[in-house]
Amino acid sequence: MPPRELPPQFGPLDAAFLNFERREMPLHIGSVSLCDGLVPFAGFVAGIERKLDLLPRYRQKAVRPFLNVGLPTWQYDPKFDIRRHIFHVTLDAPATDAQLRALTGRIFTSLLDRDKPLWEVYVVDGLAGGRSAIVTKVHHAMVDGVSGVGLLNVMFDPSPDAPPVPKGAPRRKRNRPPPPDETQIFTSALRGAFQSTLDQLAGARKSLAAYGASLFHDSQAVAGLERLVDALPQVLGSLERLPFNRPCSGDRKVAWSEHSFTDARAIRTACGGTVNDVVLTVLAGAVMRYLKLHKESLRNRYFRVMVPVNLRPAGGRGTFGNCVSILPVTLPLFIKDPVERLRHIAAQTGAMKDARVAELIWAGIQWLGALPPPLQALAGSLSLFSTPVPIMHMVATNVPGPQVPLYANGTRLLTMYPYVPAGWDLGVTLAIQSYDGKLFFSFTIDAQAAPDGERMKEFLDASFVELRKAAKVPGTEPAARSKQRRQAPTGAE
Numbered sequence: 001m002p003p004r005e006l007p008p009q010f011g012p013l014d015a016a017f018l019n020f021e022r023r024e025m026p027l028h029i030g031s032v033s034l035c036d037g038l039v040p041f042a043g044f045v046a047g048i049e050r051k052l053d054l055l056p057r058y059r060q061k062a063v064r065p066f067l068n069v070g071l072p073t074w075q076y077d078p079k080f081d082i083r084r085h086i087f088h089v090t091l092d093a094p095a096t097d098a099q100l101r102a103l104t105g106r107i108f109t110s111l112l113d114r115d116k117p118l119w120e121v122y123v124v125d126g127l128a129g130g131r132s133a134i135v136t137k138v139h140h141a142m143v144d145g146v147s148g149v150g151l152l153n154v155m156f157d158p159s160p161d162a163p164p165v166p167k168g169a170p171r172r173k174r175n176r177p178p179p180p181d182e183t184q185i186f187t188s189a190l191r192g193a194f195q196s197t198l199d200q201l202a203g204a205r206k207s208l209a210a211y212g213a214s215l216f217h218d219s220q221a222v223a224g225l226e227r228l229v230d231a232l233p234q235v236l237g238s239l240e241r242l243p244f245n246r247p248c249s250g251d252r253k254v255a256w257s258e259h260s261f262t263d264a265r266a267i268r269t270a271c272g273g274t275v276n277d278v279v280l281t282v283l284a285g286a287v288m289r290y291l292k293l294h295k296e297s298l299r300n301r302y303f304r305v306m307v308p309v310n311l312r313p314a315g316g317r318g319t320f321g322n323c324v325s326i327l328p329v330t331l332p333l334f335i336k337d338p339v340e341r342l343r344h345i346a347a348q349t350g351a352m353k354d355a356r357v358a359e360l361i362w363a364g365i366q367w368l369g370a371l372p373p374p375l376q377a378l379a380g381s382l383s384l385f386s387t388p389v390p391i392m393h394m395v396a397t398n399v400p401g402p403q404v405p406l407y408a409n410g411t412r413l414l415t416m417y418p419y420v421p422a423g424w425d426l427g428v429t430l431a432i433q434s435y436d437g438k439l440f441f442s443f444t445i446d447a448q449a450a451p452d453g454e455r456m457k458e459f460l461d462a463s464f465v466e467l468r469k470a471a472k473v474p475g476t477e478p479a480a481r482s483k484q485r486r487q488a489p490t491g492a493e
Contacts, residue, residue: 025423
C-alpha cells in the first residue's frame with residue numbers, strides 16, 4: 001500500500017504562536033463589524049459553508065506529534081461541523097455599544113478549543129437601531145493580520161446582491177481524506193525537526209547575506225543606516241515601565257474609535273511622513289495623556305512600539321501562516337507640538353525603512369525559529385510573564401483593509417474594528433484597520449494590567465483632533481458614525 005499523503009506542517013513562527021499561548025495570553029486575532037440591519041443567521045451560515053472549500057485550512061485542526069518531536073501539523077477534522085464554529089447570540093434589545101464591547105471582551109478572553117479548527121464567528125442580534133454585529137476570532141498560528149483577510153473574503157461580499165442560498169438546501173457532503181498514518185507522521189516529524197532547524201539557519205544566513213550585499217549596491221539603504229545611527233541611543237536604550245506594563249490576567253476588554261481616513265491622509269500631505277506615522281503620532285499623544293492621568297512625568301520619556309511589517313511577497317496576501325517582521329519605533333513623549341512630534345517620528349521610521357531594518361530583524365527571527373521544535377514547545381510551557389527591563393511598551397499594528405463597502409447576506413458592514421492579542425506585561429495593544437474611507441482603532445486591554453485602559457479611547461480621540469487642528473486640516477465626520485446616529489432610536493446610545 002503506498003504511503004498516505006502527509007499533512008502540511010506548521011512554519012516555525014506559526015508553531016511559536018501555538019506553543020507560547022496561555023490563559024494569560026490568548027493568541028488569536030479577530031475583528032468586530034457592526035452591520036446596518038439584521039444578518040439572517042441561517043443564510044449567513046449556509047453562505048460560508050458553501051464557500052468554505054476556498055479555505056481548506058478552516059476545516060483542519062492543529063495536531064502535535066508524539067512527544068513534540070517536530071512541528072505540529074494541520075489535519076482535517078473528522079468531526080468538522082460548521083455549527084461548532086458559528087454561533088448566534090442575542091442581546092436584550094436595545095443593547096448599547098458598551099454592551100457589545102463587554103460581550104466582545106468575553107469572547108476574546110476564552111482560548112480557542114484545540115480539539116477543532118482554530119476559528120469562531122459570532123453573529124450578535126439585539127443592538128440598538130435594529131443593528132447586528134459579527135465577531136470573528138482566528139488563531140494567530142493560522143494567519144497574520146494580512147493573510148487573515150481570507151476569512152473576510154469568504155464571509156462578506158462586495159455587493160448587496162450576493163446570490164441567495166436556496167431555502168432548505170441540503171448540506172453538502174465532503175469527501176474527507178483518510179487519516180494519516182501515525183507512524184509515518186512521527187517519522188516525518190522527527191526528520192522534519194532537523195530539516196526545519198537547518199532551513200531556518202540557512203534562511204537567516206541568506207537574509208543576512210542579502211542585507212549585507214544591499215549596503216554595497218543601495219545608496220538609500222546606506223544613507224538610512226547612517227541616519228539611524230544618530231537615533232540608536234533612543235531606539236536601543238533602556239526603558240521605564242509605563243502604567244499598563246504589568247503582568248496580565250487574560251481577562252480582556254476592548255475600546256473602539258474611528259476617524260476619517262481622508263483626514264489622516266490630509267495630515268500626511270500637510271506634514272510629511274506616512275499614514276502610519278500619523279497613527280503613531282496620535283498614539284503617542286494618547287499615551288502622554290494616560291501618563292498624566294497617572295501623574296507620571298513626561299520629561300525625557302520614550303514610548304517603544306513594536307510595529308509589525310508585512311514581508312509577504314506580492315500576490316501572497318491570501319495565503320496562510322505568518323510572514324511578519326517588526327520595527328521597534330521609539331516615540332518621544334516630551335514633544336508637545338503634535339506636528340513636530342510627527343516629523344520626529346517620520347524621520348525615524350523613514351531611516352528604518354531606508355536601512356531595511358525589518359529585513360535585518362527578520363533574519364534574527366529566523367535564527368530564533370531555528371530552535372528545535374521540542375525545545376520551542378518546552379520554552380512555551382514556562383511561566384514567563386515579564387522581564388526585568390521592558391523590551392517594548394506596546395504592539396501597534398496597522399492593516400490595510402478594503403476601501404469599498406462589504407456586505408453580509410445583503411446587509412452592509414458599517415465598521416471593521418480589528419483585534420490583536422495582549423499578554424505578558426503588555427497590558428494594552430492597538431490594532432488599526434482601514435475600511436471604506438475610515439480608520440478603525442481598537443485597543444485590547446487586560447483588565448488586571450490596565451483597569452482604566454478604556455480611557456485610551458478618549459485620549460486617542462483628543463490626540464487625533466489636536467494633530468488635525470495643528471496640521472490645519474478641516475475635519476470630516478466618519479460616515480459610519482453618522483449613519484449609526486441616524487438609525488438609533490430616541491434614547492438609544
